[in-house]
Amino acid sequence: MSMQLPERYALAHTPTPIEKLARLSQLFEGPELYLKRDDLTGMGKTGNKVRKLEFLVAEALREGAQLLITCGGLQSNHARATALTAAKVGLKSHLVLRDSAGSDTDGNLFIDRLVGAEVTSITPQEFEQVDDIMHRLAEDYAKQGVKAYVIPEGGSVALGALGYVVAMEEVSRQMKTLHLEFDHIISAVGSGGTLAGMLLGKSAYGLKAQIHGVNVCDDAPYFQERVSNIIREAKRKYGFELNLPKKDINIIDGYVGKGYGLNRQEEIELIKLVARTEGIILDPVYTVKAMFGLKDQIRKGRFTKSEKVLFWHTGGIFGLFPKRGLFF
Numbered sequence: 001m002s003m004q005l006p007e008r009y010a011l012a013h014t015p016t017p018i019e020k021l022a023r024l025s026q027l028f029e030g031p032e033l034y035l036k037r038d039d040l041t042g043m044g045k046t047g048n049k050v051r052k053l054e055f056l057v058a059e060a061l062r063e064g065a066q067l068l069i070t071c072g073g074l075q076s077n078h079a080r081a082t083a084l085t086a087a088k089v090g091l092k093s094h095l096v097l098r099d100s101a102g103s104d105t106d107g108n109l110f111i112d113r114l115v116g117a118e119v120t121s122i123t124p125q126e127f128e129q130v131d132d133i134m135h136r137l138a139e140d141y142a143k144q145g146v147k148a149y150v151i152p153e154g155g156s157v158a159l160g161a162l163g164y165v166v167a168m169e170e171v172s173r174q175m176k177t178l179h180l181e182f183d184h185i186i187s188a189v190g191s192g193g194t195l196a197g198m199l200l201g202k203s204a205y206g207l208k209a210q211i212h213g214v215n216v217c218d219d220a221p222y223f224q225e226r227v228s229n230i231i232r233e234a235k236r237k238y239g240f241e242l243n244l245p246k247k248d249i250n251i252i253d254g255y256v257g258k259g260y261g262l263n264r265q266e267e268i269e270l271i272k273l274v275a276r277t278e279g280i281i282l283d284p285v286y287t288v289k290a291m292f293g294l295k296d297q298i299r300k301g302r303f304t305k306s307e308k309v310l311f312w313h314t315g316g317i318f319g320l321f322p323k324r325g326l327f328f
């Protein structure tokens, strides 16, 4: 393998543990379930985004940036992780957030403000041009003599996806130590970088597990296209040798439910069930939808009792707090 990874800035608490979900496996009457605890990559910096930021921030620092600009929904985990990371490495941050309801300073947004991020709210229509908006903002900062580094939505560019290439190497080492071989690995998909990194890492480190992404917005063709573009960029820039037709990118579609960031009562009940069965807290935007998909696919017979499934917990706990009213 001739791949060459750029340097990264260590931010995540890794390796994150792999835990057996014995009680949930029994309850779902399906495969042996395991959990990859990327909700433990940090406390404030919990979740998958910090693995991507290790590469993105290292590049920002190499380029001499003084400020990070990024974007996302009002409760974006990625924006929160970026704001915390900026504080950690001594940079400023400016977040451009999609705001349809003029919501309270709660959950992730509370943390954003706590660490001193500048926040600009824009409408969902304006958000369609968010890349242009962020680049204009960077130009405005440049005029004031401040060098900004722009991170696209979710950090889902090839450089960010490398965080999950490294994570797959981590899993491959853990499988050896734990004497486990996973048949399937499942993760939520929101902007595609995590899944792209997992697929690149699977091929780079020769893992046998099938990788599945459960989309939390849009649909399977949209993410097959998006993930395939990130993989193409990674091949060009970092020398990966993966030829994966779009149709072979497994997206488990059908679990978006009411829409991105919106919850059905069944999802809220599943968060409670997992919390009460395993003491594990799923987030309402990503991991609960992926778990819902997994549970339903087990019911439909897609994953069998003799198989081992690794569910990747990608964090997101702060998104739970603004939704407290849906629970009790």
Ligand SMILES: Cc1ncc(COP(=O)(O)O)c(C=O)c1O
Pocket (backbone or CB within 6 Å): 047, 048, 049, 076, 077, 078, 154, 156, 188, 189, 190, 191, 192, 193, 194, 195, 283, 286, 287, 314, 315, 316
């Ligand atoms: C908690 C959580 N899980 C999963 C994802 C999906 O990751 P990606 O955007 O790389 O597809 C995100 C971000 O979008 C997230 O914040």
